[in-house]
Amino acid sequence: MGASGRGNGTAAECPSRVRRAGRRRRHDRDADAGKRGSPDRQPARVRGRDGYLHHPRLSLQRRRSPDDQFPFAEVDPVHAGQRLCRAAPDEGGLFPCHRYRLSLLFLWRQQSAGPRGEFGMTPPDIQRAVFSDFEPSGADFSFKLIANDRQARRGRVTTAHGTVETPAFMPVGTAGTVKAMLPGSVAQTGAEIVLGNTYHLMLRPGAERVAELGGLHRFMNWPGPILTDSGGYQVMSLAALRKITEDGVRFRSHVDGSYHTLTPESSMDIQRMLDSDITMAFDECTPFPADHPTAEKSMEMSMRWAARSRDAFTNRKGYGLFGIVQGSVYEDLRHRSIQALTDIGFEGYAVGGLAVGEGQELMFSTLDFTTPAMPKEKPRYLMGVGKPDDIVGAVKRGIDMFDCVLPTRSGRNAQAFTRRGTVNLKNARHAADSRPLDEECPCPACRDYSRAYLHHLFKAQEMLGPMLLSWHNVAYYQQLMAGIRDAIEDGRFDDFEAAFHEERAGGDIPAL
Numbered sequence: 001m002g003a004s005g006r007g008n009g010t011a012a013e014c015p016s017r018v019r020r021a022g023r024r025r026r027h028d029r030d031a032d033a034g035k036r037g038s039p040d041r042q043p044a045r046v047r048g049r050d051g052y053l054h055h056p057r058l059s060l061q062r063r064r065s066p067d068d069q070f071p072f073a074e075v076d077p078v079h080a081g082q083r084l085c086r087a088a089p090d091e092g093g094l095f096p097c098h099r100y101r102l103s104l105l106f107l108w109r110q111q112s113a114g115p116r117g118e119f120g121m122t123p124p125d126i127q128r129a130v131f132s133d134f135e136p137s138g139a140d141f142s143f144k145l146i147a148n149d150r151q152a153r154r155g156r157v158t159t160a161h162g163t164v165e166t167p168a169f170m171p172v173g174t175a176g177t178v179k180a181m182l183p184g185s186v187a188q189t190g191a192e193i194v195l196g197n198t199y200h201l202m203l204r205p206g207a208e209r210v211a212e213l214g215g216l217h218r219f220m221n222w223p224g225p226i227l228t229d230s231g232g233y234q235v236m237s238l239a240a241l242r243k244i245t246e247d248g249v250r251f252r253s254h255v256d257g258s259y260h261t262l263t264p265e266s267s268m269d270i271q272r273m274l275d276s277d278i279t280m281a282f283d284e285c286t287p288f289p290a291d292h293p294t295a296e297k298s299m300e301m302s303m304r305w306a307a308r309s310r311d312a313f314t315n316r317k318g319y320g321l322f323g324i325v326q327g328s329v330y331e332d333l334r335h336r337s338i339q340a341l342t343d344i345g346f347e348g349y350a351v352g353g354l355a356v357g358e359g360q361e362l363m364f365s366t367l368d369f370t371t372p373a374m375p376k377e378k379p380r381y382l383m384g385v386g387k388p389d390d391i392v393g394a395v396k397r398g399i400d401m402f403d404c405v406l407p408t409r410s411g412r413n414a415q416a417f418t419r420r421g422t423v424n425l426k427n428a429r430h431a432a433d434s435r436p437l438d439e440e441c442p443c444p445a446c447r448d449y450s451r452a453y454l455h456h457l458f459k460a461q462e463m464l465g466p467m468l469l470s471w472h473n474v475a476y477y478q479q480l481m482a483g484i485r486d487a488i489e490d491g492r493f494d495d496f497e498a499a500f501h502e503e504r505a506g507g508d509i510p511a512l
């Protein structure tokens, strides 16, 4: 349903409007009673609850004003009680509310810019999405390659819930929330897609519960695209008593000790119930280090699970399934994995089994022989990566999508990512520093607060510290991605990369 469609909504479609109209009638009745001058009812009402609102000493007889006071503001009964819901489209201003409610993202966009100007990072697609009904747009799932700069790619992924400009960084919303951030804040950083974790959501609150409540978009109030992982990786890293068989993984919940089984089929089912735009195939993340026979055995099982995932995936317009390339750091295994996945056919391809302790050099050298063998016409997603310099290096090697908990996790631990490298705000050097964290960053942490205040928040263990620094870090990552996209489009990615490393090498601004 498009924004224009809701302009025709009637009061019958808008429960909040009906409710407000009801309240208005009740107040109007009281006012009418007063005007009729009912001598019996007026004192009783003043003595009651309304006495706090209608103090007897403020009442004036026959609605006349004394000479030293302004007259009463007249209430226009046509508009009374409607607030943000307007009756007619010709009145301009805010859009009429749709049948659920005004979205938080919508309200964010109505906020005035504040004394220092527009935050200015809300991308056009989020502006489109905030008017959506959390329902699929009807668009097909697609990937468009817009520009190349050698291996680096500039593209656009279209999903049921909006588009994603690539290279893209996806903030991680583990349990249905990007920790310490409102969805509107996440959108304001420029993020267009967030990641949800199947493992966490299946255990709490449960995929069926999320489905009953309208899917993850509506549940977490994020109308844009969502990618969910398959649950496999976190079963391996979090759950107790894991038992891996050809069928799947049986494990005990880290939350309450209950037993669960994840299989390719159940993982697809859970991700469908979450209403994930991009579903990840169920796989085994091969641990590092793994010798060649172990990595081969693991990869081959993941490829069988990929085929079962494809069979179990429900094809829906605008929704896609990504296969995951495994094979550890071995070229022959990675190539065999890509061949197996492309034989099955997926809407996108992820590189798994990296960012598991192998180090940047080995990650890059693995990508060097992996991405050139991957389909060019499909998006490529490097799972769980990473630090800013990991991302720049992986984009250079042909990766389009990234996710990592680092910006939010580091933000909660007083570590800021900036164009000059990382800054630890717990460090005493910031205690009296009135300068912003980064004078060029438009995020609220940098725009409205000093390093000294951020330092104080973390020292005092105030929750605003993690909130502000999570916002800054996610904003920094999105600024980085926007810079990367522009550079690829302009054919100057090498210059961008050189400037990126040079600025970081200079380090943080000198202490005062």
Ligand SMILES: [Zn+2]
Pocket (backbone or CB within 6 Å): 437, 438, 441, 442, 443, 444, 445, 446, 447, 472, 473, 475
């Ligand atoms: Zn900032």
